[in-house]
Amino acid sequence: MLRKSRSPTRAAAEDGCLTKITFMDPKLYVAAADGHIHVLEQYDEIHVQLTPKKNTVLHVAAQFGQADCVQWILQLPSPSSLLQQPNEKGDTPLHLAAREGHLTVVKNLINAAKQLQEGDSERGVTAICKVILRMTNEDQDTALHEAVRYHHPEVVKLLIQEDPDFTYGANTAGNTPLYIAAECGFGDLVQMILDNCASPAHSGIKGRTALHASVILNHQAMTKKILEWKPALTNELDEKGWSPLHFAAYVGCHPTIVKQLLEKSERYVVYLGVKDHGNRTALHIAASRGHVDVVKVLVSHFPDCCEKVDDEGNNVLHLIMPEIKIFVTSGLSNIRWLRVRGLMNEKNVEGKTPLHLFHTSPLSKDDNNIIPPETIFTWILDTLVRLGIRERSSRVRMRPLGSPEIKEDSGSSERKESFTLPGGYIQNESNNQGMAVLSLPTNGTKGKTETWQLQ
Template structure:
């Protein structure tokens, strides 16, 4: 029999807003309601089949807020119909005061100036004797221009003795999750700078049962999962600046959390792959239960490894999650599309080895191009051969203009080392059908050879393979196109590449 434990709701009577708001935030996160409270929702953007659940969850969050405040405060939010509206009202009313004022003994408010430079320097250099002179009641009000607390500054500069001294203060718990103007917590700053001992001290301090929440993740995990304005967690920051040991500690503390994307759409794993941080990639894959792997433009971590031409990471990711070969980015490109474009044969082989046959048939959103088309366009003949040996049926695919693998081979100029006739030696490209197939304009590959003035005598000389008498939609043969190209619309002669027209003499 499972006994459900109801969370204890923190109570707010007008004083100590910062501490209360941190406790409430933890409560909302534990109930999976924080996104609604923090960001709200627009009904028109919610799918019809999900709107009922969203409304129900938002009402639950609003009820928590209503239950958490005194009768004297309740009228301020009584007209709020959504949790975000109520939350923002209380934040505007009470946080603005607590950030710039300290409570006097008689209950009045006294403005506190921006943190004195001597205090700032003491926190940065770890001068505890200077900090001892500050009344503990002012520690929350002492703020830098970016609203960094003394704990923020000590953490950023890595002064572990100073950090430990602050954490021993009775009121330190509310500083742990206190965000600055960028919504960075002290943990964000310590992780960014790579101060391992400070990170460990902050986590251990948050691990203490100072927040009265009996369900959901513990306070230290809540802190680990907090995001700043860029939606970065502390792990994002540690990975971005390649702080390996901090990355290891953060993952060890919360291995089951799915670290999602920041506001750029990048997850810690994708960030590590894109940065070429092989050790960090291995660490995340092997120690996280289900790490998210998304990145820019709808790409995944395998896309990033391929784009960076990193064979080691490509192999590592394929061993971990081979199904990523089937995922496409927002342009409809699979990792194989990118590998075909970049021309790394070894990476293509790795992808095909772990791919289902269907991956070679995936087509891009724009132009409906396959990886085979892209490899052919860039004249990567070895990759063309490799793809065909894996999925020979994709030879028949055409793009949205009816261009096949031979057409694409004729589209790119200024590549004098490539001859389209090399395709005649490939097992799956010998048949006459492909080389004489017409696209939407009625052009066969030899028409494009003429249009793009590609010198390849052997392609033209293949009398029994290439149909040089084929007409396109303008009733032109490939030789007609050459004759037309010899003069422009003003009648002036146009100089063609040396011996270009002679390829067709006696052949057309």
């Protein structure tokens, strides 16, 4: 038989090493990892031997899923100390077993804790079990954090059932088990936690909640489940002032998610600007990123949110106009809340209207622009003429000439009115001096534009 009278740790110290070195007998390590109990039986005081990370023989057996070996080790003297002994990183054997997803090992460790008694009280038995379930490592992760992170559903369910009333807090990164599950997209674990934990914590990194995480992933089922559990999370802001609705606008969530958020949110959230993002609302964010479906949902539920401007004085049309192709082809241009003259003519802090921004955008000069210039111009014309010339009748005809002009049949010699389309105009040096000219790119013809006149 192999009998060791002293551990490698003590031997290193006695030899005068400046740094305390720990290492486990290789045969002992392999025996624990492979589950060779007959080899373990040849060693005295195996519980004192440690690996460089301060793992005990129970850590090794638990990490490699050797359930029988774990059971045998726990029958040795002082099993309580082995169950609760952390390694260099603060991990207990239960942490390692949960991280690797070894369900039987987790059961053995929990059952061993239940069988241990402090005195004769049943309370002592319960206490030992809960101690190891709630122990945290140096990252403040419990075994449940680990099982959730690496998606071990059966282990997660067992750990929760053993201590359902405990509120598992945030680790050093600020993440709770529920948030980790949501952030990783583990909808099954989110549901498991919500269905079995009495009052799960929901916080996550940077002040976000599990709802933020599910929205960022555009996960419909998970978002619905969280909203059913705690609808008030729609009003929670992260440390930079972003609500779940803002993130939905940013990532371009499915309209179903946006509608669900709107149904549960306090109304002020729709009009709330993000300070570190130019004080832009969810509508501004969706518009600037070209998320048409989100824009449609927002303005259909809260039409007056179109009136909000960001810190630069930009309204929703300022932000969407550089993507005029999306704006026209998506049907946004047909939404009456977005067709009012006040929005189209509104100037930002630089004195520019939405059409200024369209005229200066790369898209307006894009040779591959698939939208015929007459289509864009027709929309601009229709919007401004329909809403701008009140009760007077107009004769409107479009043809490629020199300058756009609107002539009115007023039935009298009253002065003629003309529209100055901002941003798209140049001064004509011809007979119509001072009138406006709108230059639009000609499809497929590099460097060429067409000018259109309204007559």
